[in-house]
Amino acid sequence: MCWIWTASGDWGVVAVAQDFRRVADQVAAEIAAGRLRPGDRLPTQRAFARSRRIANSTAIRVYGELVRRGLAVGEVGRGTFVRAAPPSPGHALAEEPAATGEPAATGSPTARPTVNLELNYPVAEGQSQLMAQSLAGLLRPDVLEAATRPAAADGTPEAREAAASLLARGGWRPDAGQLLFAGNGRQAIAGAIASFVRPGGRLGVEALTYPLVKAVAERLGVSLVAIAADGDGLCPEALYAAHRSAPLSAVYVQPTLHNPTSVTMSEERRAELAEACAHLDIGAVEDTTWAFLAAEAPAPLAAHAPARTVLVDSLSKRLAPGLTTGFLVAPTDRTGLLADAVRSGAWTAARFNLEAATRWITDGTVATVTAAKRADTAARHRLVQRHLGGFRIRTDPRAYYCWWELPAPWRTDTFVAAAAARGIAITPGQAFAVPPHTAADAVRIGLASPPREVLSYALETLAELAAQGPPGGP
Template sequence: MTIWVPSLESFSGPRYRAIAQSIGAAISTGELAPGERLPPQRRLADALGVTVGTVTRGYAEAEHHGWVNARVGSGTYVRQHAPRTVFDMAWNPSDNSDIIDLSLSLPPPHPLRQQAFSDALSVISSSPAALTRGVSYLDARGSEGHRESLARWLEQLGMTLRADELLITQGGQHGISLVLSTLLRPGELIAADTLTYPGAISAAQQAHLKMVGIAFDEEGMCMDALEAQCARQPPRLIYVTPDQNNPTGVCLSEERRERLVSLARRYDIWLLEDGVQYLPVEQRGTPLYQLAPERTLFVFSTTKVLAGGLRIGVLRSPDVLLERLAAGLRAQSWMVPPLMVDIACHWVAQPAAGSLLAWQTDELAVRQQLTTQALFGYTLSGRPKSSNVWLSLPEGARAIELCERLQQQGVKVSSAEPFCVGSAPAPQAIRICIGAAADRQMLNQALTVIKQCLAQPPLATVTV
């Protein structure tokens, strides 16, 4: 009789945690079905060449994540309704309309998005030059005209980037994956905050990289911890979201940006700076690509500003890596479809793009205030004009339990598990994506449910 035996090579950290992560991956891909029994611990230990205690600890870790249930005298089973994992972060618009999904970081809905897209399609369809590009092979980096158009738009957003240092990508996630798969070899080390963007974690796993989490606090990644890691084993690349950590919203201080650059130069480390989670320029710090242009790759996208469906982004690269990255992009998809790039370039050149972004920035500021008021007395963090709020739960509360309770009440949020790097335990906290709600009324409805669920036993309550 065959049993399910995971491959642990793609997972970083201790073996027990790799076993737990492999269970989460198998559940998300359907390899392990709801209700399916996991192999007996001794049999799996023999198959993997590890101790029974390692498997026992791995199963316990998977249960802590909420992926499985242990039944005394029977075994360990996949939960019937397992929560989302790092491998299952897709938004399904056909979900039950009674569910308010605040689990994904989406820009606030606005009819201008559909209207601007429609206008761009109309213009493109009657442009002989655009139609010719749409059926032609172009440079893997994107046409010079497209890169210049996007560079002008980025300048308007306060990002000074040259067209000749850009590659056009199929969104920010593609940019991250392209960098990791092109510049790093399987088994090399990448460092990031202990809580970070799940897409970066997934991209590292797909590239068979080892990922180590670096502790961070209210000023961002702790440089003493990073320096200690460099002394033990320098990472080949550091992934960082300096202006707002995803999920907590923490901003890397200017002093630590300078020290990060110094460490990267001393140990010859690439820096991958992710700026996709947009903030207005007055809330951003000094870009790493300005502090260390010779070793910083910068990722940006239209996703959080215009529309996720465009799948158009840019990757800023040091000159020495441009050809290498272009070859990597060509090997993956030859080029980004010119039609979609034309649509994005037309869109960003219109006054409506600026109007939409101004509205979005103001709307998110209001939604942040509404959230602060609704959850007064609880520990919240996030940037004043961002789309995410991080809620640290009261003592004794469990994030998985809260997420399940909220979903039963028609609200989806994310627990900390998908954001975890390395072997550190997940904090008891949830991320609330306030931008995803259809409108303020729906956001208030969801916040009311969240507050009610927080107050229900056995979750701890707050005394204000």
């Protein structure tokens, strides 16, 4: 790297920019030449930095530049992949076909739209206008002054009451004094795990679990232990067996609309799991981020095991990922410990976000958007049934995702790569698997992000691909 230093440092900045863009150009050339193919996983940023003899910070900027150019896509916990059908100069990026609701022409690979069925962020029609109306009063100078002050982990009395009403379900309502807040749901999960499990400790999770939990556990120095599940969710007997092999500190579960299988635990299974946690004297982290879609779901695990369950939720799926707040319902005698964990991780929510969330909850914005998204899931599942009804699909018509066990002789890696070549990004099942458990040849299909017309196109394309079989046979 060539540095030309001035008093202002301007030339140094230019040198850095030229360096990371030069490396990004090299990777782009490898993609164009076919040495890197659609669907190929790129090295970790650290490994990439070593192989190119550049700084880690430069590698981060290179990957960011590849994403900005539309040449790569990535998701926390999975990695970065060569994007399906990179856009040619002047050609619309992936988001643009989705915005129009019309698939692009399919005459050539570069003309196909890139449909991202990995990221899964539902947005209801008109929700931005509703949210903007709620924020109008927040922009008054006197109100804004209060909203820009620091916030503690327990937020404000108004925020606690609003969150308690939002999270109430199945005859259960948390006490407002149990509410704590994080910047988002991911931070809420990290804070909850950190409050239960010390570095080096063991956390039980469903054998297929949310990929972010795998990343959080690695950062916290926590070992994940795969617990078997059946058609009713995590099996208490398997939890006992895992604890006998080496003590667990806690278990992380998604009892309602489990991601990726969409399983919802029965009332009886929740009670059995609560009893197991009490018998083993371990805590539970209950993730209800997607539970808002299931209006008639049973009461949460926290209702059965209030003294040892931390319930986590957020506004990211209810509203939007960029304007979110994370919620934690803490057992009464663990509120202080959990608040310390949230503060120590710098995961507390911003006061402005708390004030916005409180307004969106109390004025009915969240309820209106939630109702729209529940109707939207039903419409999207009609598309799933139309195009994928003949395959082995595990899902729930209330969920924004489905688990597809691929027909033989397809293997997950070859199917993901073949889908990428058709311009469709899907998540390999192994991204959810916790070692030593391995996922069968399966993929998760996210249904939320593209407009329905584009989703229909993508599902039809995937069905045709699955029926054709892999290139060259088994």
